[in-house]
Amino acid sequence: MTHVYSVELFPPKTAEGMNKLKQDIPQINALGPAYFSVTYGAGGSTREGTFETVAWLRSQGIDTAPHLACIGSTREQVREILAQYHAQGINRLVALRGDLPSGMGAGNSGDFRYANELVSFVRAEFGDAFSIEVAAYPEYHPQAGNPARDLENFKRKVDAGADAAITQYFYNADAYFGFVESCERVGLSIPIVPGIMPITNYTQLARFSDTCGAEIPRWIRRRLEGYGDDVASLRAFGHEVVLGLCQRLIADGAPGLHFYTMNQSGPVTCLWRDLGLTI
Numbered sequence: 515m516t517h518v519y520s521v522e523l524f525p526p527k528t529a530e531g532m533n534k535l536k537q538d539i540p541q542i543n544a545l546g547p548a549y550f551s552v553t554y555g556a557g558g559s560t561r562e563g564t565f566e567t568v569a570w571l572r573s574q575g576i577d578t579a580p581h582l583a584c585i586g587s588t589r590e591q592v593r594e595i596l597a598q599y600h601a602q603g604i605n606r607l608v609a610l611r612g613d614l615p616s617g618m619g620a621g622n623s624g625d626f627r628y629a630n631e632l633v634s635f636v637r638a639e640f641g642d643a644f645s646i647e648v649a650a651y652p653e654y655h656p657q658a659g660n661p662a663r664d665l666e667n668f669k670r671k672v673d674a675g676a677d678a679a680i681t682q683y684f685y686n687a688d689a690y691f692g693f694v695e696s697c698e699r700v701g702l703s704i705p706i707v708p709g710i711m712p713i714t715n716y717t718q719l720a721r722f723s724d725t726c727g728a729e730i731p732r733w734i735r736r737r738l739e740g741y742g743d744d745v746a747s748l749r750a751f752g753h754e755v756v757l758g759l760c761q762r763l764i765a766d767g768a769p770g771l772h773f774y775t776m777n778q779s780g781p782v783t784c785l786w787r788d789l790g791l792t793i
């Protein structure tokens with residue numbers, strides 16, 4: 515099996531952040547990822563930043579997969595963005611629903627309700643011009659009524675034309691393999707690539723995890739809490755945990771890994787090196 519290893523960035527909010535990112539990208543690119551994905555704030559909240567980051571990556575000849583979150587957008591707006599990406603030679607997208615930023619009420623939800631509608635729209639308007647990745651949730655999406663419903667909804671995205679999926683991050687490999695098995699039982703055979711979140715900052719990770727429904731197992735949480743201000747020990751432990759997770763995922767059949775870099779080159783570089791992926 516050829517594994518696909520990819521990395522994710524978010525568009526910086528400031529010019530200073532953008533300059534720093536541009537300095538860091540060559541180091542990440544030197545690792546040889548299959549592509550860089552760039553997040554997009556639902557409702558267009560990072561629109562210009564995403565466009566700038568994507569355009570810059572393309573100017574460096576880097577394979578880029580922009581994320582596109584459809585909630586809060588009209589068909590016309592989405593069509594324009596897709597046409598722009600197509601003209602830039604982009605042939606891969608991460609198609610999402612997104613979450614409306616607080617303050618944008620239900621009245622602003624736009625023409626799309628769920629990601630499967632975006633996938634259908636891309637296929638109807640642009641045929642096979644884009645390979646489409648969608649999101650998957652081994653520990654289930656926080657708004658999903660129950661796991662069976664969430665799986666049905668995931669299947670809708672695949673039936674609409676998704677080529678592959680990237681998961682929400684998780685630290686429990688069994689949740690991932692259980693999810694993949696459930697997918698296989700309902701006839702879904704697309705690659706489901708684990709999303710990998712390095713552990714570098716406990717407070718931020720705990721806050722994030724509560725919102726997105728990713729579980730930090732108790733033993734990991736307790737160890738991380740115990741390090742307090744000892745950042746070096748926390749990072750060393752975080753590295754061991756995530757490295758072990760990646761090794762198990764690959765050994766037991768995951769089709770690749772997608773690293774949430776959080777725009778930091780250090781943690782992903784160490785993981786890449788210790789996984790023996792460096793080219």
Ligand code: FAD
Nearest residue numbers: 553554556581610611612628629649655657658664667682
């Ligand atoms: P959907 O697949 O539409 O699912 C959302 C919820 O609705 C689920 O509970 C699902 O079970 C339910 N559902 C789906 N279809 C139906 C249906 N037809 N009928 C009834 N219920 C349904 N967010 C951003 O804003 N920008 C990003 O760039 C971004 N990148 C991400 C990348 C990855 C790899 C992942 C895993 C998440 C990302 N997110 C991003 C977060 C994501 O937008 C949120 O998790 C969001 O709440 C759900 O998006 P989705 O595409 O999974 O939605």
